[in-house]
Amino acid sequence: MVKISSGLVVETSERLLTASEFQNLANVPPEVEWFANIENANTRRAYRNDVRDFMRFAGIQQAEEFRLVKRSHLIAWRKQLETRKLEASTVRRKLSAVASLFDYLCECNAVPFNPADGVKRPNQGTNEGKSPALGDAEAKALLEAPATDTLKGLRDRAILSILLFHGLRRAELCSLAVGDLQSRRGVLHFRVHGKGGKIRFLPVHPHSLQRISEYLEHAGHGDNPGNALFRPIKNSSGGLDEALTGHGVYKDVVRKYARVLGLDPSAVCVHGLRATAATNALDHEADIAKVQEWLGHASIATTRLYDRRKTKPEDSPTFKVNY
Template structure:
């Protein structure tokens, strides 16, 4: 069986039978507890729900009895083998395994079962991903790309400047409320993964463009009928109907800016400015612990990946301190 494309896998998933009601209730109970105990974010909960439901529907289609609560190691091995043959990535299967381990740990805590069918399952080996960072000159060109003769252009420039200055995730950037930025103190309050808040300092350039956006562009964009959510909790960066831009809309403006700056869009990732922020800070001597706090990483091991791309700083340190440098 040849590997399927993501579109083919989505079509195949629609042909699976409905999730048994008992499995749906078990997944819902687990996710409620997981949210309460771990403070998991909406994206993590949605991914875990999708992964667990996928296993339950596949097990039903394969004629397996007992539902998720009674799944054994053989079923899990078969499902992981099926996903690998279908073309799912090692990263996707590793996330599935994390969801399964959390789910069956919850089952054991509630006394629903006494064993853990994931105990002998090993996570698939994943190639260590290297963030794609632009050079500092490319960043300058990208930030200068939006046209400044329209309110939307000023907004786009301010968004790009802020994302690079503060190392924000795309979801964090588009989700900023109107009161997130304090230009007097020069900081932005960011709500990251798991609902954790952090204060990130802003540079002079980012503050300049944010001030221009707030003074010149946002009042002109803040007109017309607003959606109910936008009226209740106005976003910092306004799009159509005074609502926040979506991640997809922001990604389109990044690609348009890359083309205008003469940068191949394939060299830009949704987190390209965040990766560049981290790499450039390390290249200029930032401490890894400080970078961890700025990026909002829960573990230093997550931040350490950036040491693989901060080669210029390592070369400079070697030349400066090694006796034969």
Template sequence: MTESEGPGEAWSAVLAAYEQHLRAERDLSAHSVRAYLTDLESLALHAERLGVHDPRELSIRTLRSWLANLQTLGRARTTIARRATSARVFTLWLARTGRAPADAGALLASPKAHRELPVALSEVEVRGLLDTTAASLVDDGPRGLRDLAILEVLYATGIRVGELVGLDIDDLDRRRRVVRVFGKGRKERSVPYGLPASEAIELWLDRGRPSIANDSSGAAVFLGVRGSRIDQRAVRRIVHERLAAVDGAPDLGPHGLRHTAATHLLEGGADLRSVQEILGHASLGTTQIYTHVSNERLRAAYKLAHPRA
């Protein structure tokens, strides 16, 4: 059997039931469901090559063989760790629903994933980004107003690019300067933003958006050049192009501005739990990576400034 043929009948039936469970009971996004199923289809194909044609026969030995094979194929540690997590969640579901006699993945360990520290802009680089964008407003017209508002909102709130493009006008509480965001799994949170972002939003909504909007605009806050809701690719292009005009700034995308917002919040004295809520992280551990970034920057500043560093 080749990988393109997909898993056999027994595995396919169970994976179809699991997909229904993920969509209906766990309320996961289509992207997350697809990621889970891709991981488990890989497991199913490996298991069948070992003669395990029914998920009820799955064992810890088969699971470990699968992860070892992924390592042999040169898969990244992060990929292997994610697939191990997918397998553990799946085998627990198998056992709980009576589709397997026991939880085969209960003792399955994940390889420790090496976490790269996220790259963040300095405050000087952020000022350069926003100032150069603001300076181009006369030449760029509505597009410049939109780009400035996008950059200000991304940096002020730390929201994800997918959350930004999904914003509707009613999601903005313009008086209180709070934006309602629908994050992963459609979880709702409210994120404050400051006066510079507020001013950029007002300029865009009052002077920029009306000149681009048309029947396809709907309630979208940010629009593409043809008047419909802007897409993620366009926002990424905007961030890359605007950063390219800043001398010495690293080439980052929207997620880099999210990293930057989190890092600057912590460096400014915000507590970790508040930053977690602002970013919409399910786990505090995910937010803690930014404390390492702040510590690295402190160490670098110490080495530069202290006479006995």
């Protein structure tokens, strides 16, 4: 036996890490720890590319070299990003990625301050988000576009209903399992697995509940809570029990019916439907703080990008001009 501390004793045979492995983990730089702690795959991919971009610019080759970075390096990088004609939102994201890294280094006492603090971010250029929202008539047409007499049509009708009535992200929709339909205080809810491992519960709209019931009745996999809610109808690899992919939702559902209806391709994407749901909720007097929780936004500033109540086309002075 090895005594670790007062009252705590463990058998040496219980040790899972070798002494060498233990020492190696103890020597992991905090820069590496920061990246390992990012759970969302999309965020990891974006932040990895952004930090690598800065490393190439600054000539950083070792993680420890981040501790030599000053605010002037980041200001110079920002100017270089702007000369590349990148969108303001892209520049902001890249600066945010590096700022997040230095926040972690500050917490670990690896650096005395965050050099990204005080580095001005470019304005968004607009008070609205980039994803245009569909009009009510367009949304209704999209909801009714899939067939009602095929399994694919029933599945797609349920998918479009969830996107337009609940504003889920593509990954959130794909991660839904049958068991994520749960009753809370007598009302059926979705248990949504959001960004950063956060879980939120959203009441299921009656429109969506009806379509999900019709789909599961014909699909036949609704008796196992662990089953993916939405699955492929056809798959060349034979994996019909797996969850439908985000690419499948975008290409084979959303864009497919948008093309059939002749809708604006720039407006009809999965995020465009999320913008449509948020805009519609705000137009119908939903509280913006509640919409923030509903969408799973960390900051209400992000939710405000969907608030288009002051920019309704019909309220524009354009339509007040009368010669």
